[in-house]
Amino acid sequence: MSNVLTKLPTSNVSPRLAVIGGGISGLTAAYRLRQWLPRAEIELFEAGDRLGGVLHTRRDQGLLIECGADSFFNQLPAAVELCQELGLGEEIIPTNEEPRRALILHAGKLHRVPEGFVQMRPEKVGPMLRTRLLSWRGKLRLLAERWATSPTELANEDFDESVASFATRRLGREVFERMVQPLLAGVYTADPYRLSVAATMPTAFEAERKYGSLIAKVMADRKQASRDSGARYGSFVTLRNGMAQLIDTLVSQLNDVKIHLNTPIKNLTPTADQRWSVSQASGNETLVDGVIVALPAPRAGALLASTDAELSNKLQNIAYASSAVAVLVYRREQISDPLDGFGMVVPTVEGRQIVAASYSSVKFPGRAPADQVLIRVFVGGALQPELLERSDAEIVQLAQAELSDILGIRGEPLRAELVRWNEKMPQYHVGHLQLVDRIEDLVSKHVGLELAGNAYRGVGIPQCVQQANSAARRLAESFDLPSPSEG
């Protein structure tokens, strides 16, 4: 999509524009506006003291520590294309060849995710039958997926249900509890009883609608499926010097976009002459012709409270979960586990206090000195928010204790620290797609206003880049930029 976008002719008009939020969404939006409206006066407002939002890399003593996001999916092209445009194509690196797999904790032991279990679809029967993650009863129930009945409401285009409901009725409770729940929690840190299957697992959802069952869909495109299977963990890439390399390069190419750090925006209101008043918490005001709001949805909603009550309420209805990442570094010899994967996810039914752990230095090269292991442990999320009320030291301590028990670690870590991400992960609850349709409808009634960010149509970095591209394109086109068909 961005290929099409970058071919758009640039325009000579010189509007005054604002972007609110300096995460990957806001920075991408500002970059595109600069590209397509080179004469525009653009200002970017960021509440914090640094740019990048959830993308934050620290380097220290031979370690490359990703505090937040550490990689992105390369099968959705927007993020890869952005990197290439920025001259970072050669800097994109894949995960290490071995051991390209994820592990799931079951009864205190780590097991490989059966090969071919992708997006809830069991693409290979053999590995599903051999796995020790499931009992024979669970395996038979999984095979019976072919004959599980579908609810009559499925025919309704707007039908949605929770991931828990969908996975349990199609694949059985064991597969849901031992595989689907932890794998999804590793991405969304979500409550599967509230998470929308239509918004988060559209491929599986559509498979039932079109083919009557997930297994029938696998059989229908077996050729394609066998080509794709196992490739999933090879589809995550990062930048040699970490996600900060993307942020730093993007910022360096914003040219004369005026960046205001430590500048939280409090209000966004339309003026009588069809402009927007952007009010800072300090009371300063900037008048602009167009604005892209790239904030977590509840913050965006708060800014628009006096502009559009329904839009503001709908935005504030999108819930967010918090999490914390305990960064632990050990000498390799302290760990008896073979670390036979890129990390583990921990099912709720295991009764543990961690959601997942990513073995960063096993996953990507150059993350730690050769004799050390860097592990990031995820705590909290929608299912255990109470753990985040504890102090940093207590959370690090519990992460350390869980990890030592599971991986057989002896002694204290060489380094241990905590990063908190408060209200950073949107929760796409049942009905999310209809909610977003309505939000987009309401936004379209306000000339010069656009939204971008992870709250709407995908939380991953490629989806954020793509949504920012689209928001910038709509805004640029509203200032007479010729449409692609004219260009």
Ligand SMILES: Cc1cc2nc3c(=O)[nH]c(=O)nc-3n(C[C@H](O)[C@H](O)[C@H](O)COP(=O)(O)OP(=O)(O)OC[C@H]3O[C@@H](n4cnc5c(N)ncnc54)[C@H](O)[C@@H]3O)c2cc1C
């Ligand atoms: C811990 C964690 C790990 C993740 N890992 C991955 C991963 O590996 N791969 C992947 O693809 N995705 C990952 N994600 C998801 C992805 O990183 C995020 O969805 C994405 O980075 C969000 O970017 P954003 O710009 O929309 O929002 P944010 O990064 O949240 O940026 C919003 C910015 O707005 C600023 N702001 C807030 N209020 C105001 C205000 N009033 N005025 C001005 N500025 C304001 C904030 O300070 C922030 O800088 C992860 C998410 C989390 C939380």
